[in-house]
Amino acid sequence: MDELNVMSFRRGVVRQSKFRHVFAQAWKTEHCLDDVRVTRVTWEAPLCAPNPKFIAVIVEAGGGGAFLVLPLNKSGRVDQNTPTVCGHAAPVLDVQWCPHDDNVIASASEDCTVKVWQIPDEGLKAPMTEAVVTLEGHSKRVGILAWHPTALNILLTAGCDNLVCVWDVGTGELVYQLSDAHPDLIYSVCWNREGSVVCTTCKDKALRIIDPRRGTVLKVKEKAHDGTRPMRAVFLSDGKILTTGFSRMSERQLALWDTNDLTEPMAVQEMDTSNGVLLPFYDPDTSMVYLCGKGDCTIRYFEVTDESPYVHFISLYSSKEPQRGAGFLCKRGVDVNKCEIARFYKLHERKVEPISMTVPRKSDLFQGDLYPDTAGSEPSLLAEDWIAGQDAPPILISLSGGYVAPPSKQRDTLRGRPKLPPQSDDSGPAATATPVVKETEVETTAPARVAQETEAVPDRAKEDDQLNEILTEVKALKAVVQAQGQRIDMLERQLARIEDGDV
Structure with a gap:
């Protein structure tokens, strides 16, 4: 027995983790958002989405659906006359920021549409009613949005019509539709890290792994959780899947699955008998999972490792007031100077409260072990590349010194923005979704731009001519790439029909 105790003690010592002492703390009242009329819809969604620039919160609106978009550093009372994004004809159910452009956000609504909006850098100065792209393909309300993690402009939507749709928002085209899978x-729907497959949970209690490009269900686990309440699932960076659900006795559960063998879960943890659906938020950089349930007063957090029992409970944050939803900030937005590894935005009835997860450190130096390189905003693939069958992992960036993009970097990101039509009063060809490369974009990204300002006029004119030549070549290459992409897309569709026996 003593030997067993020693072995157990040693195992405990071996599993040292730098996240054992993660400290959760709510921000002071003066740093919260007050007088925010958070929506009362009963849809099981976060209802809030922050990114390094803005925070979006779905709010109550008469005669339609609306959501607030505020600067992330905004605090204090939110005036009732603050402009909103209000172009939907029915309540908004979900909002998600594009991972490749911090100014682009998608919204899903009970009016059966999905809209994509371009938010100005300075935020909203007037109500925004005209979306840049409206996606119409669902026959019932749409409640799930999931941007592709690495491919530009690819957006997945799922609705109460049991359809999963994949769109190219740059063209507004529905590229794939799964009508028989569920x-x-x-x-819930979640992409894997490379964006090659998705995992879904359904009211029939099944966990599915689906290839959306082929429209095929690769694997199914019937009754991943026995309870009748909704399940959620997220892909982990190593390909495993973590699910939350309910047991037959209505106990809330957390389970880890090996996608190579879905026969039995690798680990199961039972927590309590609350009715709130547990929303899982996963951080691939730290392998930590945060569970936040609507109506709960707590946020639990776990670390997922390769050693048994695989899912290790760390601690929980507890408060007096229950949450109506919560937004999870991507790693590019956290404060590395304060060793903040995660941040939530907790929704109260009329307040938004930031909650920071930090790892206490005495040193003021950058803590590289807490901040491995993380996914940046640069996409790995274009939409047509992914449609043609390519996959790629995220392009990683360092957070050393904090994520503060210099002006030149901010201009560079213009090249990575979705190929959305420019906002214009014209209703003619200018409103199409054809990508356009502006001279100003090429000029501002030229390495010698600063030097040009100090050179003589003849030299500047000469370099402008060279830039114009480069611009012409870029346009020609883009036209060739577009044509090839369309051809590949057509061949892919033909191949899929042949494989399905339709031809």
Whole structure:
């Protein structure tokens, strides 16, 4: 027995983790957002989405659906006359920021549409009613949005019509539709890290792994959780899947699955008998999972490792007031100077409260072990590349010194923005979704731009001519790439029909 105790003690010592002492703390009242009329819809969604620039919160709106978009550093009372994004004809159910452009956000609504909006850098000065792209393909309300993690402009939507749709928002085209994969209401959808497959949970209690480009269900686990309440699932960076659900006795559960063998879960943890659906938020950089349930007063957090029992409970944050939703900030937005590894935005009835997760450190130096390189905003693929069958991992960036993009970098990101039509009063060809490369974009990204300002006029004119030549070549290459992409897309569709026996 003593030997067993020693072995157990040693195992505990071996599993040292730098996240054992993660400290969760709510921000002071003066740093919260007050008088925010958070929506009362009963849809099981976060209802809030922050990114390094803005925070979006779905709010109550008469006669339609609306959501607030505020600067991330905004605090204090939110005036009732603050402009909103209000172009939907029915309540908004979900909002998600594009991972490759911090100014682009998608919204899903009960009016059966999905809209994509371009938010100005300075935020909203007037109500925004005209979306840049409206996606129409669902016959019932749409409640799930999931941007592709590495491919530009690819957006997945799922609705109460049991359909999963994949769109190219640059053209507004529906590129894939899965109509037979789910016999009942879809609860959640999540891409894997490379964006090659998705995992879904459904009202029929099944966990599915789906290849959306082929329209095929690769694997199914019936009754991943026995309870009748909604399940959620997220892909981990190593390909495993973590699910939350309910047992037959209505106990809330957390389970880890090996996608190579879905027969039995690798680990199961039972927590309590609350009715709130647990929303999982996963951080691939730290392998930590945060569980936040609507109506709960707590946020639990776990670390997922390769050693048994695989899912290790760390601690929980507890407060007096229950949350109506919560937004999870991507790693590019956290404060590395304060060793902040995660940040939530907790929704109260009329308040948004930031909650920071930090790892206490005495040193003021950058803590590289807490901040491995993380996914940046640069896409790995274009939409047509992914449609043609390519996959790629995220392009990683360092957070050393904090994520503060210099002006030149901010201009460079213009090249990575979605190929959305420019906002214009014209209703003619200018409103198409054809990508356009502006001279100003090429000029501002030229390495010698600063030197040009100090050179003589003849030299500047000469370099402008060279830039014009480069611009012409770029346009020609873009036209060739577009044509090839369309041809590849057509061949892919033909191949899929042949494989399905339709031809």
